[in-house]
Amino acid sequence: xxxxxxxxDNQFDLxxxxxYASLMTLGNGYLGQRGTFEEDYFEQTRGMYVAGIYxxxxxxxxxxxxxxPDLLGMKIEIDGExxxxxxxxxxxxxxxxxxxxxxxxxxxxxKSNQGSRFQFVFQRFVxxxxxxxxxxxxxxxxxxxxxxxxxxxxxxxxxxxxxxQHVLEDKVRVIDEExxxxxxxxxxxxxxxALAVSCQCSASSDVSFAAKNRQLLTTIRHDxxxxxxxxxxKFATVFTSLDxxxxxxxxxxxxxxxxxxxxxxxxxALLEKSALKWQEFWKEKRVQITSANPFDQLAMxxxxxxxxxxxxxxxERFSIGAKGLTGEGYKGHxxxxxxxxxxxxxxxxxxxxxxxxLTYRYLxxxxxxxxxxxxxxxxxxxxxxxxxxxxxxxxxxAAINIxxxxxxxxxxxxxxxxxxxxxxxxxxxxxxxxxxxEFMKKEGxxxxxxxARFWISRAVEENGxxxxxxxxxxxxxxxxxxxxxxxxxxxxxxxxxxxxFMEKLKDVDDVLxxxxxxxxxxxxxxxxxEQFILPQDDTFLxxxxxxxxxxxxxQGSQGxxxxxxxxxxxxxxxxxxxxxVMLLYLFPELFSSDVTAKNLHYYEEHTIHDxxxxxxxxxxxxxxxxxxEAAYRFFQEACLIDLGPNPHSSDxxxxxxxxxxxxxxxxxxFANLSLKDNRIKLNPKLPxxxxxxVIPVTLLGSRLEIKLTHExxxxxxxxxPELLLEINGTEYYLTDKIEVTL
Numbered sequence: 001x002x003x004x005x006x007x008x009d010n011q012f013d014l015x016x017x018x019x020y021a022s023l024m025t026l027g028n029g030y031l032g033q034r035g036t037f038e039e040d041y042f043e044q045t046r047g048m049y050v051a052g053i054y055x056x057x058x059x060x061x062x063x064x065x066x067x068x069p070d071l072l073g074m075k076i077e078i079d080g081e082x083x084x085x086x087x088x089x090x091x092x093x094x095x096x097x098x099x100x101x102x103x104x105x106x107x108x109x110x111k112s113n114q115g116s117r118f119q120f121v122f123q124r125f126v127x128x129x130x131x132x133x134x135x136x137x138x139x140x141x142x143x144x145x146x147x148x149x150x151x152x153x154x155x156x157x158x159x160x161x162x163x164x165q166h167v168l169e170d171k172v173r174v175i176d177e178e179x180x181x182x183x184x185x186x187x188x189x190x191x192x193x194a195l196a197v198s199c200q201c202s203a204s205s206d207v208s209f210a211a212k213n214r215q216l217l218t219t220i221r222h223d224x225x226x227x228x229x230x231x232x233x234k235f236a237t238v239f240t241s242l243d244x245x246x247x248x249x250x251x252x253x254x255x256x257x258x259x260x261x262x263x264x265x266x267x268x269a270l271l272e273k274s275a276l277k278w279q280e281f282w283k284e285k286r287v288q289i290t291s292a293n294p295f296d297q298l299a300m301x302x303x304x305x306x307x308x309x310x311x312x313x314x315x316e317r318f319s320i321g322a323k324g325l326t327g328e329g330y331k332g333h334x335x336x337x338x339x340x341x342x343x344x345x346x347x348x349x350x351x352x353x354x355x356x357x358l359t360y361r362y363l364x365x366x367x368x369x370x371x372x373x374x375x376x377x378x379x380x381x382x383x384x385x386x387x388x389x390x391x392x393x394x395x396x397x398a399a400i401n402i403x404x405x406x407x408x409x410x411x412x413x414x415x416x417x418x419x420x421x422x423x424x425x426x427x428x429x430x431x432x433x434x435x436x437x438e439f440m441k442k443e444g445x446x447x448x449x450x451x452a453r454f455w456i457s458r459a460v461e462e463n464g465x466x467x468x469x470x471x472x473x474x475x476x477x478x479x480x481x482x483x484x485x486x487x488x489x490x491x492x493x494x495x496x497x498x499x500x501f502m503e504k505l506k507d508v509d510d511v512l513x514x515x516x517x518x519x520x521x522x523x524x525x526x527x528x529x530e531q532f533i534l535p536q537d538d539t540f541l542x543x544x545x546x547x548x549x550x551x552x553x554x555q556g557s558q559g560x561x562x563x564x565x566x567x568x569x570x571x572x573x574x575x576x577x578x579x580x581v582m583l584l585y586l587f588p589e590l591f592s593s594d595v596t597a598k599n600l601h602y603y604e605e606h607t608i609h610d611x612x613x614x615x616x617x618x619x620x621x622x623x624x625x626x627x628x629e630a631a632y633r634f635f636q637e638a639c640l641i642d643l644g645p646n647p648h649s650s651d652x653x654x655x656x657x658x659x660x661x662x663x664x665x666x667x668x669x670f671a672n673l674s675l676k677d678n679r680i681k682l683n684p685k686l687p688x689x690x691x692x693x694v695i696p697v698t699l700l701g702s703r704l705e706i707k708l709t710h711e712x713x714x715x716x717x718x719x720x721p722e723l724l725l726e727i728n729g730t731e732y733y734l735t736d737k738i739e740v741t742l
Contacts (some may be wrong), residue, residue, distance in 0.1 A: 005099055005100060005297065005298060005301050006096050006097065006098050006099065007023055007024060007096065007097040007099065007298075007302065008094065008095070008096050009024070009094070009095040009096070010093070010094055010095075011093065012085045012090060012093055013647065014041065014043055014086075015647040015648070016647035016648075017036075017037075017041060017043055017044050018043070018044065018045050018327075018648070018650075018651040018652075019646075019647055019648060019649060019650045019651055020035060020095070021034045021035045021036045021044065021045065021046075021047070021327075022034065022035070022323075022326045022327050022642075022650040022651070022652075022653050022654050023035065023097070023302075023642065023643070023650060023654070024095070024097045024104050025306070025309065025324075025325065025326040025327075025654070026097075026102060026104055026124065026125060026126040026134070026309070027126050027309035027310065027324075027325050027326075028126050028127060028128050028130075028131055028309060029051065029131070029308070029309060029310070029311050029312045029313050029314060029325075030050065030051055030131035030132065030238075030312065030314055031048060031049065031050045031051070031068075031126060031131070031132075031134070031238055031325065032047075032048070032049045032126075032309065032310065032324065032325020032326055033047075033048050033071075033072065033124070033126050033134060034046060034047040034048070034326065034327065035097065035104055036072070037085075037106070037122075038072060038073060038074040038076075038122055038136075038138065038153075039073075039074060039075065039076060039082075039083055039084055039085075040073065040075070041084075041086065045327070045328075045651070045652075046067075046070050046072075046073065046159060047067050047159075047326075047327060047328065048067070048068040048069075048070065048071065048072075048159075048238075049065050049066070049067065049068065049325045049332065050066070050068060050193070050238060050240055051312035051315065051318040051325065052240075052242050052312070052315065052317060052318040052388050053065070053066045053068070053186065053189075053191050053193065053240055053242065053388075054066065054186075054189060054332065054387040054388045054389075055166040055167075055186035055187060055188050055189045055191070056187075056188040056189070057161070057164040057165070057166065057187075057188075059188075061395075062331055062333070062385070062387075062393040062394070062395050063189070063331065063332075063333075063387040063388070063389070063393055064161045064164065064166060064328065064331045064332065065161075065321060065325075065328065065331060065332020065333075065387070066161065066166045066167065066186060066191075067159045067160060067161045067166070067328060068159065068167075068193060068195075068238070069155050069156055069157035069159055069167065069182060069184060069193075069195060070155070070156040070158075070159050071134065071155060071156075071195060071197060071234075071236045071238075072124065072134075072136055072153075072234075073153065073156055074138065074151055074152065074153040075151070075152040075153070076138075076140075076149070076150070076151055077149070077150040077151075078112060078116075078118060078142075078147050078148070078149055078150075078224075079112070079114065079116070079147050079148055080148075081112050081113060081114065083110065083118075083120075085108070085110070087113060088110055088111050088112045088113050089110070089111040090108060090109075090110060091108075091109040091110065091111055091117060092107075092108060092109045093106075093107075093108040093109075094106070094107050094108070095107075099301050099302065099305045100275075100278060100279070100282060101125070101271070101274075101275040101278055102125050102126065102128055102274060102275065102278050102305075102309075103123060103124070103125045103271060103275070104123070104124050104125070105121070105122070105123050106120070106121070106122040106123075107119075107120070107121050107122075108120050109143070115144075116142065116143075116144045116145045116147065117142075117143040117144050118140055118141065118142055118143065118147075118224075119140070119141040119143055120138065120139070120140050121137075121138070121139040121140075122136070122137070122138050123136065123137045123138075123139075123267070123271075124136035124137070125270075125271055125274055126274075126309075127270065127273070127274040128274045128275075128277035128278050128281070129273050129274050129276070129277045130258075130262065130273075130274075131314055132237045132238050132239055132254075132255070132258050133235070133236070133237055133258065133262055133270070134235075134236050134237075134238070135233070135234065135235050135236070135267050135270050135271070136233070136234045136267075137231060137232065137233045137234070137267045138151070138231070138232050138234075139229050139230070139231045140224065140229070140230050141224075141227065141228065141229045141230070142224040142225070142226055142227070142228075143226070143227065144226065145226060146223065146224060146225055146226060147223075147224045148221070148223060148224070149220075149221065149222045149223070149224050149230065150219065150220070150221050151219070151220040151221075151222075151232060152217050152218070152219050152220075153199065153217065153218060153220075153232075153234065154180050154197060154209075154215065154216050154217035154218050155172070155180055155182040155195055155197055155215065155216045155217075156214070156215050156217075157169055157182060157184060157214040157215065157216075158213070158214050158215065161328050161331075162328060165187070166186055166187060167184040167185065167186055167187070167193065168184060168185050168186075168187055169182070169184055169214055170183045170184055170185050170192070171183040171252070172211050172216040174209045174216075175256065177207075177209070178198050179196055179197070179198050179256060179259060179260070180196070180197045180198070180209070180216050180217075180218065181194070181195070181196050181197075181216075181252065181255070181256060182194070182195045182196075182197075182216050183195075183251070183252050189388070190241075191240055191241050191242060192240060192241035192251050192252075193238070193239075193240050193241075193251065194238075194239045194240070194251035194252045194254070194255040195236060195237070195238055195255060196236065196237045196255035196256050196258070196259040197234065197235070197236045197259070198234070198235055198259055198263050199218055199220065199232055199233070199234045199235075200232070200233045200234075200235075200263065200266070201220055201222070201230070201231065201232045201233070202222060202230065202231075204222070204223075205220050205221065205222040206220070206221040206222070207219070207220050207221075220232060233266065233267045235259060235262060235263040235267075235270075236259070237254075237255045237256075237258040237259045237262070238255065239251035239252075239254040239255045239258070242315075242317070244315065281308065284349070284696060285304060285308075285349045285350075285696055286301065286304065286696070287300050287304065287663065287666050287693070287694065287695050287696075288692070288693070288694040289666070289690060289692075289693055289694075290690065290691040290692040290693075291687075291689055291690050291691070292689035292690075292691075293636075293689065295636075295639070295643075296635075296636075296639070296690070298643075299639035299643055299662060300662060300663070300666065302642075302643060302659075303639075303659040303660070303662040303663055304345070304663060306324060306326070306654055306656070306659050307342060307345050307346075307656075307659055307660055307663065309324070309325065310324025310325050310326065310656060311342070311346065311353060311357075312356075313346075313350070313352075313353040313356060315356070316355075316356035316357075316359040316360055316363065317360065317363060317388070318360065318388070319334040319338050319357055319360040319361075319386065320334060320337070320338045320342050320357070320656060321333055321334055321656070322334070322335050322337055322653075322655075322656055322657065323652065323653025323654060323655075323656060324653065324654060324656045326650075326653040326654045326656075327650075327651070327652045327653025327654070328652055328653065329652030329653040330385070330653075331385075331387075331393070332387070333385035333386060333387055333393050333394075334360075334385065334386040334387065335384065335385060335386075335419070335657075336384075336418070336419040336422040336423075337613070337656060337657035337660070338357055339357070339358075339361075339422050339423050339425070339426035340422050340425070340426070340586075340657075341613065341656075341657035341658075341660035341661050341664065342357075342656060342657060342659075342660040343357050343358070343426055343430075344429070344660070344663075344664060344667070345660055345663045345664075347429065347430060347433050347434075348433065348667065348697045348698060348699065349696065349697065349698055350698070351430070351433065351434045351436075351698060354426075354430055355430065355434075355436070355439060357426075358423075358426060358427055358430055358439075358443065358444070358447070359443055361382065361423050361447060362443040362446060362447055363390070364382075364386065364389075364390025365380055365446060365447065365450060366390075367383075367389070367390035367391055368380035368381055368382045368383070368390070368450070369381075369450060371383060371391075371392055372454055372457075375414070377454055377457045377458055378453045378454060378456070378457035379449075379450045379451060379452065379453025379454030379455070379456070379457060380420065380447075380450035380451055380453070380454055381417065381420060381454055382419050382420055382423055382451075383413065383419075384412040384413045384416050384419055385412075385413070392413050394410055394412050394413035395410055396409065396410060396413075397409055397410060398410050408566065411472060411479050411480065412472060412476070415470055415471050415472045415479065415480060416471070416472040416473075416476070417454075417458065417471055417472075417487065418471070418472075418473060418474065418484075418486060418487045418490055420451045420454050420455070420491075420494070421451065421455070421487070421490035421491050421493065421494040422490070423447060423451060424447065424448055424451045424452075424490075424493075424494040424497065424498070425490065425493065425494070425586065427440075427444045427447050427448055428448075428493075428497050430444070431444060431501075432675055432676075433675060433699060433700070434700070434701070435678075435700060435701070440501060440505065441505055444501070445498075445501055445502070445505060445507060448494070448497060448498040448501055448502075449498055449502065449507075449509070449512065451494050451498070452494055452495045452498035452499070452512065452516060453512065455468070455491040455494055455495055455519065456495065456512075456515045456516060456519045458491070459491075459519060459523060462524075465522050465523070465524045466519060466522045466523045466524060467482055467483050467524050468482070468483060468484070468487055468488055468491060468523075469482040469483070470482065471484050471487050472484075473485075473486045473487055473536065473537070473579045474486055474577060474578060474579045474582045474613075475536065475575040475576055475577055475578075475579035475607075476576045476577070476611070477560075477566075477569050477570065477574050477575055477576040477608075477610075478536065478537065478540060478570060478574075478575070478579075479566075479570055480570075481536075481537040481538065481539060481540070482537060482538045482539075483524055483526060483537055483538045484536065484537045484579070485525075485526045485534050485535060485536055485537065485579070485580055485583060486536075486579050486580065486582055486583045488523060488524065488525055488526065489525060489583055489587065489590070490583070490586075491523070492520060492523055492525060493587075495516050495519050495520060496520055498512075498516065499513060499516045499517070499520075528591065528595050528599075529541070531598070532594060532595045532598040532599070533598060533599060533602050534580050534583075534591070534595070534599050536575075536579050536580050536603070540573060541573070543571055543572050543573050544571075544572055544573065545572065545573045545606070546572055546573075546574070548560075548574065548605075548606065548608055551608045551610075552608055552609070555608060555609040555610060556609070556610055556611075556612065556641070556646075556649070557610070558576075558610045560574065560608060560610070573606045574606060574608065575603060575606050575607040575608065576607075576608060576610045576611050576614075577607065577609065577610065577611035577613050577614035577617075578603070578607065578613070578614045578617040578618060579603065580599050580603050581599065581600055581603050581604070581607075581617055581618055581621050582617055584596050584599060584600065584621050585617050585620050585621050585668070588624060588674065593625065596621065596624070596625060597625045597627075600618070600621050600622060600625060600627075604618055609637075612638075612641045612655035612657065612658035613657050613658060613661065615634045615635075615637045615638035615641070615658075615661075616634065616635065616638040616658065616661030616662060616664060616665045617661065617664075618630075618634045619631045619632075619633075619634035619635040619638060619665045619669055620664060620665050620668050620669035621669075622634060622669075623665070623669035623670055623672065623685040624669065624672060624685065626685065628685065628686075628687055628688055629688070631665075631669060631670070631685065631687065632687040632688070632689070635662070635665050635669070635670075635687070638658060638661060638662055638665065639662055641655050641658045642654050642655055642658065642659070666693065666695060667695060667697075669685065670684065670685055670686055670687060670690070670693060670708075671684055671693060671695055671706060671708060672684055672685050673695075673697070673706070675699065675700075678700060678724065679724045679725070679726055680699060680700075680723060680724070680725050680726070681725075681726045681727075682706070682708075682713060682715075682725065682726070682727045682728070683727075683728055683729075684708045684713065686708055686709070686710055691709060691710070692707065692708065692709050693707075693708045693709075694706070694707045694708075695708075699723070700720070700721070700723060701720045701721060702717050702719060702720025702721060702723055703717070703718045703719040703720060704716065704717050704718070704723075704734075705718070710742070711741065711742055712739060712740065712741055712742060713727055713738075713739070713740045713742065714737070714738070714739045714740075715727075715734055715737070715738045716736070716737045717734050717735070717736055717737065722734060722735050725738065727740050728740075728742070
């Protein structure tokens with residue numbers, strides 16, 4: 001792997017300790033392990049998370065994605081001095097996450113306060129070929145003197161979610177003086193978690209065990225000799241009561257058995273097996289960028305790596321949280337981010353994973369129908385924030401305002417209803433890309449019909465037409481407005497496609513079909529004004545404007561809320577993130593190119609980009625408008641949201657949707673791929689400093705590779721039926737390979 005496809009941390013920096021813990025997360029979709037240091041630092045937030053394991057700290061609080069007992073922490077003493085990079089001297093230091101193999105490695109030389117030098121190498125991985133396995137290794141070499149080494153490690157159940165305790169200790173024991181077993185239960189949701197750990201080291205080491213204060217620990221003592229490496233390998237397995245299949249019946253027995261099967265292989269052999277799976281993954285899914293700036297390839301690899309390790313492709317009962325499995329931000333909840341920003345990567349590379357993400361919504365259709373009924377609507381109103389239960393998990397109140405002492409009510413759950421149409425959009429996109437009739441007949445059609453019922457009941461009579469009132473669009477700085485363009489157009493599409501698929505699949509519901517036709521005939525759809533600007537809502541364009549340059553320079557900080565109240569922001573032309581531009585991205589043929597360009601410019605001028613979702617969407621629309629320089633600038637700024645210099649940008653986890661949008665920009669912006677009526681359309685818009693872009697895709701049952709340069713387009717088919725292509729307006733039939741000179 002080339003050097004630019006490794007994430008490096010070349011200097012220990014306490015300010016960035018949690019950012020790098022997020023960046024260097026390891027995982028496999030079942031579990032995520034933050035890239036924290038083995039030794040403790042007060043500012044450091046340890047974290048291991050298992051998909052689907054949520055718990056409420058108290059009855060009236062939202063669920064948290066549970067921070068599991070820690071398996072990787074170590075207390076290291078040498079000649080009685082505790083090893084810490086905060087004391088002594090760091091002579092050399094480098095930490096690296098190899099995206100190709102999924103291994104995190106730290107190498108450093110440390111000089112103790114006594115003046116002795118020690119070389120440490122810490123390694124770890126979460127197995128890609130085994131959902132339940134993680135392994136670590138520490139190698140220490142004394143460079144100057146013989147020394148007494150003491151290591152304490154094991155299972156630490158003192159972990160909390162920002163101070164909230166979610167698991168109770170059910171059982172701890174040591175089996176055969178080798179395996180440490182901890183069994184825990186979540187306090188409210190009742191999930192069982194079983195963790196088994198073993199350590200392997202020299203036979204000459206002194207090993208003992210103890211349990212105290214929610215910790216099950218082993219102490220290893222060893223006499224270090226000069227220039228003689230000493231190694232400890234640690235293996236752990238994780239099983240829960242949510243696991244399916246035979247192993248899921250008894251997490252305790254499964255964890256012990258899996259550990260006993262795997263630990264004897266040793267660290268290197270287990271890493272090799274895992275790395276082979278990563279090798280297969282990259283061969284099938286890497287987007288290759290030949291750019292004058294190597295950072296572009298690194299950012300793309302980083303995004304794809306994290307999308308993969310945060311997606312629970314093993315189980316349709318789970319979905320992807322806004323921070324994936326990298327941290328506790330947003331309590332691990334699932335938003336519209338999944339359907340609009342993350343699912344497309346899987347849809348166009350591994351459609352089965354995309355189907356499972358949609359099935360998650362189908363499995364919670366009943367909860368969505370119950371929420372709609374509670375709010376006075378028909379059909380299905382999906383929660384703005386979801387967890388395992390499918391119930392609404394959005395907190396009722398935000399943080400306390402330190403100036404007023406009052407809590408502000410969170411309006412998203414009661415007004416940000418576009419998520420209903422976002423889910424429907426993803427269903428339609430899935431079918432158009434896969435032609436999966438079986439899914440559409442059952443899960444897909446049920447989702448489309450119930451979401452359509454919701455919109456029909458949500459609309460109200462106003463001025464002789466139907467309006468959708470009191471909503472929040474994607475721009476969350478403008479609340480409780482009427483006829484949000486994004487919401488209305490998405491609702492129209494939702495109902496239109498529900499009727500289309502009902503007819504296509506011969507599903508007769510006279511009442512729904514009649515109501516649906518009326519809805520489509522009478523729903524108000526905002527149109528561009530004389531200046532070609534599409535009103536974001538009924539009142540947005542009549543609101544006053546202010547100079548936003550100060551806030552644009554500090555994007556992502558929500559600094560405007562320090563100068564203005566939310567009520568004041570709501571009454572000005574200020575956007576948090578793309579709204580109308582988001583609509584233009586999802587429906588590129590909705591308006592003429594002139595209207596699209598004018599709206600892109602107008603709304604970007606009024607957008608602070610305080611949301612990580614915004615920049616990449618502007619990049620896509622700018623690319624389609626042939627504004628190559630702006631598109632590339634937006635793309636790079638999107639890549640810097642997590643990988644940029646801000647030491648606290650990702651403290652509570654990575655921005656999952658932003659990572660998904662990096663891939664979206666390459667696919668739907670720079671490659672400018674679209675699909676309509678079973679026809680694949682390509683009209684590339686490569687950045688000037690990209691010599692080549694290669695994207696693997698799975699479309700309509702075929703596996704393709706699309707290679708783009710400024711001179712040529714080469715589309716190769718490796719598997720599947722003949723396809724119809726349209727390249728820059730010219731039709732081609734693809735049987736195996738097409739090369740078009742531009």
